[in-house]
Amino acid sequence: MKRTLLIALLSLAIISAKAQLTPFEKSKDKNYTATYKEVISYYQGLSKKYPQMKLINYGMTDIGKPLTLVVLSKNKVFDPAQVKKQNKRVLLINNGIHPGEPEGIDASMMLIRDLLQKNKLPNDVVLCFIAVYNIDGCLNRGLSRVSQNGPEAYGFRGNYRNLDLNRDFIKADSRNALAFMQILNTWNPEIFLDNHTSDGADYQYVMTLIETQKDKQNPILADYTTKTLSPELYKRMKQSGFEMIPYVEGGRGGTPDSGIVSYLETPRYATGYTAQHNIISYITETHMLKPFDKRVYSTYDFMVHLIDLVQRDHQLIGKLKHDADEQVKNQTSFAMNWTLDASKYDTITFKGYAALRKPSEVSGMSRLYYDRSKPWSHPIKYFNTYKVTQTVDKPLAYVIPQAWGKIIDLYKLNNVVMHRLAHDTTVALQVYYLGDFTNGQRPYEGHYLHSNVKLTTVERKIKFYEGDYVVYTNQALNRYIVETLEPQGVDSFFAWNFFDSVLGQKEGYSDYVFEDTAAEYLKKNPEVRKQLDEEKAKNPQLAGSGRAQLNWVYQNSPYYEKTYQRYPVGRVLTDIKFDFKK
Known part of the structure; x- marks a missing residue:
């Protein structure tokens, strides 16, 4: 049994x-x-x-x-x-x-x-x-x-x-x-x-x-x-x-x-x-x-x-x-982009197969193949050094308008500490204006990636609204924060088209109407007329185009939309006493 x-x-x-x-x-x-x-x-x-x-x-x-x-x-x-x-x-x-x-x-x-x-x-x-x-x-x-x-x-x-x-x-x-x-x-x-x-x-x-x-x-x-x-x-x-x-x-x-x-x-x-x-x-x-x-x-x-x-x-x-x-x-400077340093390399022993050429049976042209009957083992160069090509100094904090909801959602998922403004607040801070950048010719993973971003940095007083977010850069996630919010970063949110709507101009002018407005504006502001003359002296294309000169006046007038190509995330550089929601 x-x-x-x-x-x-x-x-x-x-x-x-x-x-x-x-x-x-x-x-x-x-x-x-x-x-x-x-x-x-x-x-x-x-x-x-x-x-x-x-x-x-x-x-x-x-x-x-x-x-x-x-x-x-x-x-x-x-x-x-x-x-x-x-x-x-x-x-x-x-x-x-x-x-x-x-x-x-x-x-x-x-x-x-x-x-x-x-x-x-x-x-x-x-x-x-x-x-x-x-x-x-x-x-x-x-x-x-x-x-x-x-x-x-x-x-x-x-x-x-x-x-x-x-x-x-x-x-x-x-x-x-x-x-x-x-x-x-x-x-x-x-x-x-x-x-x-x-x-x-x-x-x-x-x-x-x-x-x-x-x-x-x-x-x-x-x-x-x-x-x-x-x-x-x-x-x-x-x-x-x-x-x-x-x-x-x-x-x-x-x-x-x-x-x-x-x-x-x-x-x-x-x-x-x-x-x-x-x-x-x-x-x-x-x-x-x-x-x-x-x-x-x-x-x-x-x-x-x-x-x-x-x-x-x-x-x-x-x-x-x-x-x-x-x-x-506590880190203050962050890398945005890297490139291979081809002047530096290690030497490692590698076990490979002979890489040879022979005629293709498909095209008749020369093709690569590896001959496994001819193994080899010898030192090769291993390029394992990258150098930083661009850095940025972190601000004290970023201000993110609540309108950019996907960013807020991702930051919440990643446990980024954020504070919300208790009321509408005008903040003196640093902002970027987006200049030239490079786009891919075809979409990559559903996006036309931006790269080689050129920025103009200015100091502005910007009005933010109750519920907008302030993100201080005193966090262990600083790298994630800075690398996603700085538009020049290789995989920043700007690079992945999160902010493309700011690249579209929403207002303009009718030439025949603005001609009179522009003329009156130049009369009242001779310093702007002087700037225009100086620009014409430096730029023959501007000097030879009435349309271009009218547009120059528009861009340098109070009528021009100040949010056009302005990166919406602000950089706080001084210790501002914000009122936050409890």
């Missing part, structure tokens, strides 16, 4: 173990990635068995489904505020932002199960996994990444609005991004990981890595990542059998043997956005041409090592985050 019971119990254990295999593991050749339905069903099953795991839904994505966060907490505490009080670190892992790059989805399913089954959850780190970020694209299953080696079917890069969600973190056009912001600013992670698959060159590595570019990262955090955390990740991945190299697109000459360039992830990208919040951030990029199972297992191993190191350094990471936040509160 006892033997029969033991056999029955063993059989149940075997069945239970098989039932907890992921769809990837169950597939015959490990070339299968789970569907969205399979992912959620799998996690629901695990959460019923393990009280250390909780599923929490946030927001609603563009496809009408909530963003599911899988939270693992060894002591079963799932309140973010309580987690912080217990001095635990939070590691946030994002999966499926590009569902055609699904390794993280499948690797996370296995890892979460293993951590629970083997009782391996870290003591001092709460783990948060976004099961599938781009649910929209995950449901649109097909074969869109033609240059990739498996899996047999996968999701599409664009979401339901055909947005690339890894270009949406500042502008937040998608509801997916709004839900992500809710997660990030609720859990306030110290570490962030985004799992991807590469495009570009062929080489011998299964795994490559993007880390927040050191010259763009907060220097306190950069010192730790470049000297301690990243080197240890590279070391451990090599010991795991998945030697890593920095992310490779092509190379400065088109192929890796000519040298590779570190990726500059500006705030439109996930890790550029998280860097604004002083979060240590990484992107795994498995190699698109390696077998899918190796890509999944290398992602699994990377997450294991990252979790272990965050646990090992949890106290130090907490202190560094605190110190970085305090530094940014």
Whole structure:
């Protein structure tokens, strides 16, 4: 009887173990990635068995489904505020932002199960996994990444609005991004990981890595990542059998043997956005041409090592985050744009394949190919230094008219501290007038991006209204605040067209009527007539055009609309005593 019971119990254990295999593991050749339905069903099953795991839904994505966060907490505490009080670190892992790059989805399913089954959850780190970020694209299953080696079917890069969600973190056009912001600013992670698959060159590595570019990262955090955390990740991945190299697109000459360039992830990208919040951030990029199972297992191993190191350094990471936040509160100057410094580079050993040319069987023209029968390993240049091309000094505060509701909503989601004016107030402050700027020829992610913005800075008394917002720059989020509100920033709100309505002139004049008004104005204001004559002497085109001269008078008269091309956010430079709503 006892033997029969033991056999029955063993059989149940075997069945239970098989039932907890992921769809990837169950597939015959490990070339299968789970569907969205399979992912959620799998996690629901695990959460019923393990009280250390909780599923929490946030927001609603563009496809009408909530963003599911899988939270693992060894002591079963799932309140973010309580987690912080217990001095635990939070590691946030994002999966499926590009569902055609699904390794993280499948690797996370296995890892979460293993951590629970083997009782391996870290003591001092709460783990948060976004099961599938781009649910929209995950449901649109097909074969869109033609240059990739498996899996047999996968999701599409664009979401339901055909947005690339890894270009949406500042502008937040998608509801997916709004839900992500809710997660990030609720859990306030110290570490962030985004799992991807590469495009570009062929080489011998299964795994490559993007880390927040050191010259763009907060220097306190950069010192730790470049000297301690990243080197240890590279070391451990090599010991795991998945030697890593920095992310490779092509190379400065088109192929890796000519040298590779570190990726500059500006705030439109996930890790550029998280860097604004002083979060240590990484992107795994498995190699698109390696077998899918190796890509999944290398992602699994990377997450294991990252979790272990965050646990090992949890106290130090907490202190560094605190110190970085305090530094940014007091930081006075902020970088707006960067460019590669090609005069500086490191030398790293790279394992590649011979890049050769041969006639194309399609066109007959010369084409590139990589010959895997000719592997090579030798030093190459790694260009990993960026220099700041533009900076701005922060004001004491910004004043944002309440009319710009999307900005207010995003600031609330990001926990920016704001105060509202208690009554209409005229404020002496600094304002920008927008001059020339460059537009893209075609829309990029639904926007005609502005760049190379020229500004004229003036001091003005501007009337603001009850309920308008004042944002002081004494916050740990100063970087996010300054980089979004200063129009010359590479991913500022102005760059993403948030303020384009101020570029349209609303009033004008009828020439034959204003001729008499302008003449009378010049008679009464001889100093303006003198300025006009001086401008004509310097500018032959103005001197030769009556229409241009009339327009010059209009622009320099009290009739000209003062809000035309005036950037609506004001910069407070002196300590003004505002009355705020209680």
